Amino acid sequence: MQSRRILIAQGGGPTAVINQSLAGVVLAARGIPDVGLVYGARNGVRGIVNEDFLDLGQETGSNLELVANTPSSALGSTRDKPDLKYCQEIIQVLQAHQINHFFYIGGNDSSDTLRILSLEAEKLVFPLRCIHIPKTIDNDLVSNDHTPGFPSAARFVAQAFAGANLDNASLPGVYVGVVMGRHAGFLTAASALGRKFPDDGPHLIYLPERVFVLEKFLADVKQAYQRFGRCVIAVSEGIHDASGTPIASLLAKTVERDAHGNVQLSGNGALADLLCEEIKSKLNIKRVRGDTFGYLQRSFMGCVSDVDQREAREVGEKALQFAVHEGRNGTVAIKRNGAYSVDYELLDLDVVAGKTRVMEDELIAASGTDVTDAFRLYLQPLLGSGMPDGFRLRAHPVAKIRNISG
Amino acid sequence: MQSRRILIAQGGGPTAVINQSLAGVVLAARGIPDVGLVYGARNGVRGIVNEDFLDLGQETGSNLELVANTPSSALGSTRDKPDLKYCQEIIQVLQAHQINHFFYIGGNDSSDTLRILSLEAEKLVFPLRCIHIPKTIDNDLVSNDHTPGFPSAARFVAQAFAGANLDNASLPGVYVGVVMGRHAGFLTAASALGRKFPDDGPHLIYLPERVFVLEKFLADVKQAYQRFGRCVIAVSEGIHDASGTPIASLLAKTVERDAHGNVQLSGNGALADLLCEEIKSKLNIKRVRGDTFGYLQRSFMGCVSDVDQREAREVGEKALQFAVHEGRNGTVAIKRNGAYSVDYELLDLDVVAGKTRVMEDELIAASGTDVTDAFRLYLQPLLGSGMPDGFRLRAHPVAKIRNISG
Numbered sequence: 065m066q067s068r069r070i071l072i073a074q075g076g077g078p079t080a081v082i083n084q085s086l087a088g089v090v091l092a093a094r095g096i097p098d099v100g101l102v103y104g105a106r107n108g109v110r111g112i113v114n115e116d117f118l119d120l121g122q123e124t125g126s127n128l129e130l131v132a133n134t135p136s137s138a139l140g141s142t143r144d145k146p147d148l149k150y151c152q153e154i155i156q157v158l159q160a161h162q163i164n165h166f167f168y169i170g171g172n173d174s175s176d177t178l179r180i181l182s183l184e185a186e187k188l189v190f191p192l193r194c195i196h197i198p199k200t201i202d203n204d205l206v207s208n209d210h211t212p213g214f215p216s217a218a219r220f221v222a223q224a225f226a227g228a229n230l231d232n233a234s235l236p237g238v239y240v241g242v243v244m245g246r247h248a249g250f251l252t253a254a255s256a257l258g259r260k261f262p263d264d265g266p267h268l269i270y271l272p273e274r275v276f277v278l279e280k281f282l283a284d285v286k287q288a289y290q291r292f293g294r295c296v297i298a299v300s301e302g303i304h305d306a307s308g309t310p311i312a313s314l315l316a317k318t319v320e321r322d323a324h325g326n327v328q329l330s331g332n333g334a335l336a337d338l339l340c341e342e343i344k345s346k347l348n349i350k351r352v353r354g355d356t357f358g359y360l361q362r363s364f365m366g367c368v369s370d371v372d373q374r375e376a377r378e379v380g381e382k383a384l385q386f387a388v389h390e391g392r393n394g395t396v397a398i399k400r401n402g403a404y405s406v407d408y409e410l411l412d413l414d415v416v417a418g419k420t421r422v423m424e425d426e427l428i429a430a431s432g433t434d435v436t437d438a439f440r441l442y443l444q445p446l447l448g449s450g451m452p453d454g455f456r457l458r459a460h461p462v463a464k465i466r467n468i469s470g
Numbered sequence: 471m472q473s474r475r476i477l478i479a480q481g482g483g484p485t486a487v488i489n490q491s492l493a494g495v496v497l498a499a500r501g502i503p504d505v506g507l508v509y510g511a512r513n514g515v516r517g518i519v520n521e522d523f524l525d526l527g528q529e530t531g532s533n534l535e536l537v538a539n540t541p542s543s544a545l546g547s548t549r550d551k552p553d554l555k556y557c558q559e560i561i562q563v564l565q566a567h568q569i570n571h572f573f574y575i576g577g578n579d580s581s582d583t584l585r586i587l588s589l590e591a592e593k594l595v596f597p598l599r600c601i602h603i604p605k606t607i608d609n610d611l612v613s614n615d616h617t618p619g620f621p622s623a624a625r626f627v628a629q630a631f632a633g634a635n636l637d638n639a640s641l642p643g644v645y646v647g648v649v650m651g652r653h654a655g656f657l658t659a660a661s662a663l664g665r666k667f668p669d670d671g672p673h674l675i676y677l678p679e680r681v682f683v684l685e686k687f688l689a690d691v692k693q694a695y696q697r698f699g700r701c702v703i704a705v706s707e708g709i710h711d712a713s714g715t716p717i718a719s720l721l722a723k724t725v726e727r728d729a730h731g732n733v734q735l736s737g738n739g740a741l742a743d744l745l746c747e748e749i750k751s752k753l754n755i756k757r758v759r760g761d762t763f764g765y766l767q768r769s770f771m772g773c774v775s776d777v778d779q780r781e782a783r784e785v786g787e788k789a790l791q792f793a794v795h796e797g798r799n800g801t802v803a804i805k806r807n808g809a810y811s812v813d814y815e816l817l818d819l820d821v822v823a824g825k826t827r828v829m830e831d832e833l834i835a836a837s838g839t840d841v842t843d844a845f846r847l848y849l850q851p852l853l854g855s856g857m858p859d860g861f862r863l864r865a866h867p868v869a870k871i872r873n874i875s876g
Contacts, residue, residue, distance in 0.1 A: 078640045103868055107640075117868035130861035136636035138863050143641065160871045223772045230542035231769035234484045234513075235549065239765070258771075333739010333762055356739055358761035359645070363637035365664075366629045366773065366858040452772040455536035457544050462509055462523035465566045 066191075067100030068093075068388075071163045072120070075108040075170035075177070076143070077201065078136035079213025080368045081376035085169045085197050086139065087132035088380020090120050096388060103163070108142035108170070109177060113153045117161070132377065136363055137169075145173050151180045155190060165193045167383055171200035171211075175395050176418040182393045195383045196395035196413060199376070201362050204248035206421045207411055209400040212379055213362075215372035215446035217244075218254035220361045221298075223452060225258030228355070229265040229296050230454055236294035237351025238285060238343055239265070242336045244361055246302035248422045249273050251361070255298035256435045257443055260454060265296025272302035273423045274432040276311050281339075282346050284433055289349060301335060301356075311335065315342070369448030375406060382408040404445035472597075473506030474499075474794075477569045478526070481514040481576035481583070482549070483607065484542035485619025486774045487782035491575045491603045492545065493538035494786020496526050502794060509569070514548030514576070515583060519559045523567070538783065542769055543575075551579050557586045561596060571599045573789055577606035577617075581801050582824040588799045601789045602801035602819060605782070607768050609656035612827045613817055615806040618785055619768075621778035621852035623650075624660035626767045627704075629858060631664030634761070635671040635702050636860055642700035643757025644691060644749055645671070648742045650767055652708040654828045655679050657767070661704035662841045663849055666860060671702025678708035679829045680838045682717050687745075688752050690839055695755060707741060707762075717741065721748070775854030781812060788814040810851035 072089050074082055086104070093099045104118045105111035118139070123131075131138045146154065158166065166181065168174045175196040185192035198205050201217035221243055232239045243252040249271030256269060267288040270276055288295040303311045315338040336354030344352045379396045386396065386408075394410040395417075401407045427439040478495050480488055492510070499505045510524045511517035524545070529537075537544045552560065564572065572587070574580045581602040591598035604611050607623035627649055638645045649658040655677030662675060673694040676682055694701040709717045721744040742760030750758045785802045792800065800816035801823075807813045833845040 074640075078637055104863070115868075115870040115872055118863060119866040119868050120863070122866035123863060127861060127864060130859075131863055134636065134860040134862075135633055137640040141640040157872065161868075224766055224770055227541055227769035227771035228765055230540065230771070231484055231765050234480075234543040234547040333743045333760065337739045337743075353765065354739065355764035355766060356762065357766070359634055359637050359759065360630055360761060360763070360766060363633035364630055365633035365636070365860060453536075454540040454771060455533060456540075457510070457524060457526070457529060457537055458533060460525040460528035462521075462525050462567075464521040466521055466563065 066164065067098050068096065068165055069100045069161070069163050070102045070165040070167065071105055071112070071117070071158065072102070072139070072167045073105040073108045073111065073169070074137040074139045074141050075168060075174040076141060077362060078141055079199055079201055079362060080135040080216035081212055081372050082136070082169055082199050083134055083138045084132045084373050084376035085199060085212060085380035087128045088377045089167050089197070089384050090123065090128055091125065092381040092384040096384070103161070104139045107140035108144065109146050109150070109154060110142040110144050111140070112157050113150065115157055135365055135368070146177050146180065148180060148184070151177065151184050154181060155184055155188065155192070158192060159190060164191055165195070165387055167195050167197055169197040169199050171202070172205055172416060172418055172420060175413055175416050178393070179413040179417040182413060193387050194393040194413065195387050196416070197379050197383045198396060198398070201251060202245050202248050203250035204421045205416050206419045207415050208397045209406065210398060210446060212372060212376035214250060215369040215448065216367065217251055217361050218257070218443060219369045219447045219451070220364055220367045221251055221254040221357065222257040222447060223367060224357060225255040225266055225296065225298060226452070226454060229258060232265060232294050232296050235351070237353060238289060238295045238297070238349055240297045240299055240336050240339050240354040242299050242301055242354070242356040244357065245272065245300050247272055247420050249300050250423060252298050252300040253423065253427070253435045253439055254443060257440065257447060261456065263292055266298040267292060267295050268433045269298045269435065270300060270303050270433065271423060271428060272300045272304060273428060275306045276303040277305070278342065282342065285343055286347050289347070299335070299339065312338070369446060371446055371448040379408065386410040472570065473504050474502065474571055475506045475567065475569050476508045476571040476573065477511055477518070477564065478508070478545070478573045479511040479514045479517065479575070480543040480545045480547050481574060481580040482547060482605070483768060484547055485605055485607055485768060486541040486622035487618055487778050488542070488575055488605050489540055489544045490538045490779055490782035491605060491618060491786035493534045494783045495573050495603070495790050496529065496534055497531065498787040498790040502790070509567070510545045513546035514550065515552050515556070515560060516548040516550050517546070518563050519556065521563055541771055541774070552583050552586065554586060554590070557583065557590050560587060561590055561594065561598070564598060565596060570597055571601070571793055573601045573603055575603040575605050577608070578611055578822060578824055578826060581819055581822050584799070585819040585823040588819060599793050600799045600819065601793050602822070603785050603789045604802060604804070607657060608651050608654050610654035610827045611822050612825045613821050614803045615812065616804060616852060618778060618782035620656060621775040621854065622773065623657055623767050624663070624849060625775045625853045625857070626770055626773045627657055627660040627763065628663040628853060629773060630763060631661040631672055631702065631704060632858070632860060635664060638671060638700050638702050641757070643759060644695060644701045644703070644755055646703045646705055646742050646745050646760040648705050648707055648760070648762040650763065651678065651706050653678055653826050655706050656829055658704050658706040659829065659833070659841045659845055660849060663846065663853065667862065669698055672704040673698060673701050674839045675704045675841065676706060676709050676839065677829060677834060678706045678710060679834060681712045682709040683711070684748065688748065691749055692753050695753070705741070705745065718744070775852060777852055777854040785814065792816040
């Protein structure tokens, strides 16, 4: 039998644990006798067409363990989404290097690339094993309980809102935090796990799974502010109106008209700033602050779920095991088994390729501005051990002495 | 002798360790026999004039320890900066409750409030001991080696830039991160501690201690981008032109004119977005991203320096000890003693009150866009133990097989 010649690449936005999956494949391959070589492509599929390969066989196990614990794609990444011609170029390079296993760590775009590649390889009778290793902070892959990378990003969002809530409680006002996730609201919903006490924020959560109506939003904020004397709000960057138009561009359009097109609107801070301006001007609240979590939520160094780490490692290891033992193409999927444990399955590539999962209805509260207990039970075990926990002084009020009306 | 009746309050922006100082005073007071009571004022000086006190004598030691480890002001805070009349009201309430010790945890505004109060109490022959306990993420108190709260915020900024640098390396482009600190650049400079390898970002650091010239900035970015194929930039929110006008409002003014005043400019995201727009349009770089760290950098839950925690606890404890043993008003100051240890001193209130420390020249590189080794040596021990550390794959390139020119 021909020896296994393995290529690994990483695509799309990085995560805190994407290198665990890389180490998972490379270290597992070291235990397989018929593995001839293990290469890494720099910057995803772009590195394949550029023949920009590293020989990962020359990496020490020690360093691979250290890299595994380092966030962001160690091989570099790409936003390229290959079409058929691009895939044909990829195959020519793989053939030249006699690569017969390609592991691509990425989201649903990357799985679609593998689907096209596998069909093209079959057509050319080129024996190429294509295995997709899931990764995305958006948690938007279908047929997966969750995706590696999401738990750590969710932990960041939960910790960020736990802190922002305490900050807002000490200096009351309105706080808007904008979270990544254009179509799937999982990461924004994770803000709910930052709550502890009944009056903790986020008091309102806006997800892309529900239509955003500005008037309703302002009424919600007004009500929460009256009730709590403050209001912490989690907003997905992907909120949109009934027609699907993003709110960022709707609000921005008004500004563009006023500004004769001179104002930048696609900047990361725009949605938060525009929502804050609406709250300030329409509700007449003075202290209104907006933060856009931006790249911090996916690349902050030092906020990682240990559950996410071990699962990201395992999907890499399982990918290699599936390639060796099942002898077919596919995508590694995480299935929950018990509370809490997981199993892994190899699904056909077209099950997940190019599809987008969004939050299931049972995870979103009837109000549309909160999550359900089912979501809390779903996310809690993924956040891992050692979550920080906040405490309050217990109220022992002192009787007033002076004439209160004075 | 009259028993000691103690009041504690917290003022200004919260920090990750401000409750350590609160616990430091309260727990130390429990060991002093002549302490009659320990109250906390809710929401700083505002809570004093409102007679909104908690009896901290009824708090358990256990809960105080848990609260000490919780970020943000547990007593609530205020932005009120009392004038003489406000201070006279405060004194009336203190007299009514026979409070004879006031500990105010805050920055230079809070120390100035104590200065006014102490003068007024003296005038009224009211025996009030006024002790300022330092706290500020800006690190801008004079006569202090550093201030509690700064090390944890600096750690957040260093970890954030370490991660943002890795993210930027995997998907190259320009990244602008805007950091808090209107007059003092210490927190922005902390971004330099996120670097490890010689080509790591931040490649450029802009501090409020140096005049910001937009043309120079664009030339710097162009040069760094050409050299590294990417560019990570740390910018203080307080950058200003030669006249002292903040860049945010300079860039914003242009937009305001275009927009006939309809665009919000004071929002947190504005400076990052405006600088990104300048880079995109003037340097013709496609992938330009801006993040504003906003409230995350001072309130993120789960990013704290253990050195900061223990020092914040000690300044509280020392404040009480100074009040008991020195019998005079003052502000507790941190003095560095060895590499690394600290001592505490009680300085007169007017030494720090209302004054602002900025970065000393020897901490800023001659280029004006970096820090010196002296700054690295200064900050490193403050960040505490367990700083995350990033690793890279070692380059073992594979020879190309295909005709490179093809």
